[in-house]
Amino acid sequence: MIQHDSLNVYDEGLESCCEHPMTGFFRDGCCNTADEDYGMHTVCVEITDEFLAFSQRMGNDLSTPHPEFNFPGLKAGDRWCLCASRWLQAHQAGCAPRVHIRSTHKRTLEIVELKLLKQYAVDLQ
Numbered sequence: 001m002i003q004h005d006s007l008n009v010y011d012e013g014l015e016s017c018c019e020h021p022m023t024g025f026f027r028d029g030c031c032n033t034a035d036e037d038y039g040m041h042t043v044c045v046e047i048t049d050e051f052l053a054f055s056q057r058m059g060n061d062l063s064t065p066h067p068e069f070n071f072p073g074l075k076a077g078d079r080w081c082l083c084a085s086r087w088l089q090a091h092q093a094g095c096a097p098r099v100h101i102r103s104t105h106k107r108t109l110e111i112v113e114l115k116l117l118k119q120y121a122v123d124l125q
Contacts, residue, residue: 006030006032006105006106007105007106008101008102008103008104008105008106009101009104009105009106009108009109009114009117010101010102011106012102014030014031014032014102014103014105014106015030015100015102015103016029016030016103017029017030017031017044017079017080017081017100017103018044018078018079018080018081021071021072021074021078021080022070023044023079023080023081024041024081025037025039025041025081030081030103030105031043031044031081031103031104031105032105033105033107039083039085039086040083040084040085040107040108040110040111041081041082041083042081042083042084042104042105042107042108043081043082043083043084043087043099043104043105043108043112043117044079044080044081044082044099044100044101044103044104045079045080045081045082045087045096045097045098045099045100046077046078046079046097046098046099046100046122047062047074047075047076047077047078047079047080047097048076048095048097048098049076050095051090051095051096051097052074052075052076053095054090054093054095055086055090058086058089060086062074062080063075079100079103082097084107084108084110084111084112085111087099087112088111088112091112091116091120096120097120098120098121098122099117099120099121099122100121100122100123101117101118101121101122101123101124102123103123104117
């Protein structure tokens with residue numbers, strides 16, 4: 001699915017990140033954002049165990065399921081819309097997950113340079 005009203009970092013239609021588990025600030029499967037998305041959940045990543053451990057150390061446990069919020073908990077290999085600032089923090093700590101760049105929202109570029117994202121991209125040809 002491509003969101004034509006939302007753009008990725010290449011100014012193309014934003015591609016879906018993941019629907020299993022359902023991700024995105026709006027839980028629409030895409031890394032869409034809006035002014036009320038203070039965390040800017042715009043980077044589509046492929047989760048790793050190393051990143052999950054880092055995130056937990058930073059106070060955000062993404063691996064524990066929370067059925068009350070319809071959140072199954074993440075595991076290595078899952079795709080997820082991550083906050084741009086958290087991704088940059090993980091990069092600086094040496095444990096940033098790989099990026100699905102065509103599913104990463106253009107607003108990410110307000111925080112992370114395209115050149116850096118490309119170094120982690122799994123979907124470049």
